[in-house]
Amino acid sequence: MFALVQVEDFDQGELYARLKQSADKKACGNTGAIVTFTGLVRDFNNAGDIDGIELEHYPGMTEKALMLLVEQASERFSLNSAGALHRVGRIHNNEQIVWVGAAAPHRKAAFDAACYLMDMLKQSVPLWKKEFKGDKSEWVEAKASDDKAALKWMHKK
Amino acid sequence: MFALVQVEDFDQGELYARLKQSADKKACGNTGAIVTFTGLVRDFNNAGDIDGIELEHYPGMTEKALMLLVEQASERFSLNSAGALHRVGRIHNNEQIVWVGAAAPHRKAAFDAACYLMDMLKQSVPLWKKEFKGDKSEWVEAKASDDKAALKWMHKK
Amino acid sequence: MQVTVKTFAQTREITGEDNIALHISENSTIETVISQLKTRSDKWALALEGSVLTACNQELCDLQTVLSDGDELALFPPVTGG
Amino acid sequence: MQVTVKTFAQTREITGEDNIALHISENSTIETVISQLKTRSDKWALALEGSVLTACNQELCDLQTVLSDGDELALFPPVTGG
Numbered sequence: 001m002f003a004l005v006q007v008e009d010f011d012q013g014e015l016y017a018r019l020k021q022s023a024d025k026k027a028c029g030n031t032g033a034i035v036t037f038t039g040l041v042r043d044f045n046n047a048g049d050i051d052g053i054e055l056e057h058y059p060g061m062t063e064k065a066l067m068l069l070v071e072q073a074s075e076r077f078s079l080n081s082a083g084a085l086h087r088v089g090r091i092h093n094n095e096q097i098v099w100v101g102a103a104a105p106h107r108k109a110a111f112d113a114a115c116y117l118m119d120m121l122k123q124s125v126p127l128w129k130k131e132f133k134g135d136k137s138e139w140v141e142a143k144a145s146d147d148k149a150a151l152k153w154m155h156k157k
Numbered sequence: 158m159f160a161l162v163q164v165e166d167f168d169q170g171e172l173y174a175r176l177k178q179s180a181d182k183k184a185c186g187n188t189g190a191i192v193t194f195t196g197l198v199r200d201f202n203n204a205g206d207i208d209g210i211e212l213e214h215y216p217g218m219t220e221k222a223l224m225l226l227v228e229q230a231s232e233r234f235s236l237n238s239a240g241a242l243h244r245v246g247r248i249h250n251n252e253q254i255v256w257v258g259a260a261a262p263h264r265k266a267a268f269d270a271a272c273y274l275m276d277m278l279k280q281s282v283p284l285w286k287k288e289f290k291g292d293k294s295e296w297v298e299a300k301a302s303d304d305k306a307a308l309k310w311m312h313k314k
Numbered sequence: 315m316q317v318t319v320k321t322f323a324q325t326r327e328i329t330g331e332d333n334i335a336l337h338i339s340e341n342s343t344i345e346t347v348i349s350q351l352k353t354r355s356d357k358w359a360l361a362l363e364g365s366v367l368t369a370c371n372q373e374l375c376d377l378q379t380v381l382s383d384g385d386e387l388a389l390f391p392p393v394t395g396g
Numbered sequence: 397m398q399v400t401v402k403t404f405a406q407t408r409e410i411t412g413e414d415n416i417a418l419h420i421s422e423n424s425t426i427e428t429v430i431s432q433l434k435t436r437s438d439k440w441a442l443a444l445e446g447s448v449l450t451a452c453n454q455e456l457c458d459l460q461t462v463l464s465d466g467d468e469l470a471l472f473p474p475v476t477g478g
Contacts, residue, residue, distance in 0.1 A: 013170015016195070029200030029251050035271070036193045038173070039478055042262065043186030055477065056405050058470060061454035086477060094186050098478055105199065107275055107396075108306075114192070115268050118478055124456060126470075127477025128405035139406050142474035149265075196396055212395065213323050215388060218372035243395060255396055275396055281374060283388075284395025285323035296324050299392035 001074060003067035004085040005057065012038055015085060015099050023080035023103035031080045033110035036101040037118055043093040045140075051132045052092040053140075058126035062086070065125045069117060077113040079104050084117060086127060119149040158231055160223035161242040162214065169195055172242060172256050180237035180260035188237045190267035193258040194275055200250040202297075208289045209249040210297075215283035219243070222282045226274060234270040236261050241274060243284060276306040315340060315383035319351070321361070322390040328361035338381065344368050345377040347387065365392055397422060397465035401433070403443070404472040410443035426450050426469065427459040433471075447474055 001022060004010075016036055023031045041053055070082045081103045091097055100121070102113035129140040158179060161167075173193055180188045198210055223241050231239045238260045248254055257278070259270035286297040319334050326332045338347055348366070352359045369388040370379050381387060401416050408414045420429055430448070434441045451470040452461050463469060 011170065012173045013168065016169045016173075016193075024251065031197055031251075032199045034195045034197070036173075037264065037267070038191045039264070040188055040191070042189045056408075057477075058402070058404055058451070058454070058472070061451060061470070064454055065456070094181065094188075107194065107196070111194070111268065111272050118264055122478040123475065125475060125477050126404065126451070126472060127475055128473065129476045130405075139473075140476045142476050146478075213326075214395075215320070215322055215369070215372070215390070218369060218388070221372055222374070279396040280393065282393060282395050283322065283369070283390060284393055285391065286394045287323075296391075297394045299394050303396075 001067075001070050001081055002083045003063060003070050005062045005066065005088060006085065007087065007089040009087070009096055010085055010099060012036065012096070012099060015083060015101060019081055019083045019101040019103055022083070025081075027080050030105055031103045032105050033107040034101065034103045035107075035110040035114040036099065037114050038096055039098040039118075041091055041093050041095050041097055045131055049133065050093070051134060052090060052095075053097075053132065054090045054130045054137070055086075055088045055097070056128045056130070057086075057088045061126050062088070066121070069120055069124060072120070073102065073113045073117050076116070077102065077104060077109040079109065079113055082113060082117065084121070086121070086125065088127070116153055119146070119153060122146045123150040158224075158227050158238055159240045159242075160220060160227050162219050162223065162245060163242065164244065164246040166244070166253055167242050167256060169193065169253070169256060172240060172258060176238055176240045176258040176260055179240070184237050187262055188260045189262050190264040191258065191260045192264075192267040192271040193256065194271050195253055196255040196275075198248055198250050198252050198254055202288055206290065207250070208291065209247060209252075210254075210289065211247045211287045211294070212243075212245045212254070213285045213287070214243075214245045218283050219245070223278070226277055226281060229277075230259065230270045230274050233273070234259065234261060234266045236266065236270055239270060239274065241278070243278070243282065245284070273310055276303070276310060279303045280307040317347070317381055317383070317385045317387050319347075320386065320388040322388065324391045325361050325366065325389050329355075329357050342381050343377065344370065344375070344379050344381065344387065347381065348377070348389070351389075362389065366390065367392060399429070399463055399465070399467045399469050401429075402468065402470040404470065406473045407443050407448065407471050411437075411439050420463065424463050425459065426452065426457070426461050426463065429463065429469065430459070430471070444471065448472065449474060
């Protein structure tokens, strides 16, 4: 399992390989499904075009909260491994922001876990997004739909 | 969009890059979420250990059925791109068998599409799995749970 | 008229024939052709008694599909990829 | 006793202070400390009037949490990562 916070861009294939290796180490031959999610910066929001984003975070807590989330997902969905990486700082349009991955015996657990990691990350990891437009910038408001997505995991299972 | 059938193993990171490139070509800056699924050979089944599998397929139809599925998912979930690759022939324990990926504006569509691709692939693409144990081999039976997983997409949306 | 019949997986192994040319009547449905194949041999009867999927010219289709001269008909068990 | 108060994002921008040392009474809850901070300045009152999340020693916690000497209390708006 791993949780990383970094300024630099990441290589999706390397993270997949790291996740598979970590799953193999725990229970070689028991992983039937690996699901990954990668989030990217879109070049517009509801109000029009944007020129990239900036992510503020809470150094120290971000890493802990992300690792806690990975451990919770791992436990809840009986994963062989899980991992997460979130970038911070200035990120340009169409660049990668976030990656999560889950390795499980069967596909449903891997899909559910990756989905859970993203839904809960948007509730519990201290990261704040600011969108730029020219030299102006505006904080992104938390979405009610994200609250709803996270809430559904309270009722399930 | 792409659909590939091959004997050789594949590089997950390359397929991700290919999918992102294809999504960028269609609508650069409009992709906020990419979900990938990779299926692997587990080293046991309900009856005990296995020594890898062999996939028989219907050359010609397999490629068409996989591409049709990718197109259907793309349409149904308004994706920017989707892709699928399935290996055929002899595949050893812990090796990769199948990969699907979906690129969408938002995470829900990307997750749903990847899940749909896997559920429907197990219904509509002419591939048959045989499991080996020493020099004996046995065809894998279609699972009722897979039928159920595919059926849920008939009722949704 | 004549069609090509292909088989895969268990259907191929049980019949022992993976590709045959078959003479059929005009306007035969796949259902009719399956009945005809069941009389070909005990092996064919056995192979076609369970759940069999059908494809015409490499597209999944149902038993009521009417075949044309030169069509490629495929018979196989439920698929198990993924 | 004394705690460190950290702020992030809008909370940081509105208060203009991202890291302060604050004297508080023994057994203060976070709720009490927030009331105390609201009287610090109009900016703090404004920053803390909406929806604010709280973390104690880098773990999310609720308003009833009792603080200890040396604790790190963080105040910030709902998170928007991902």
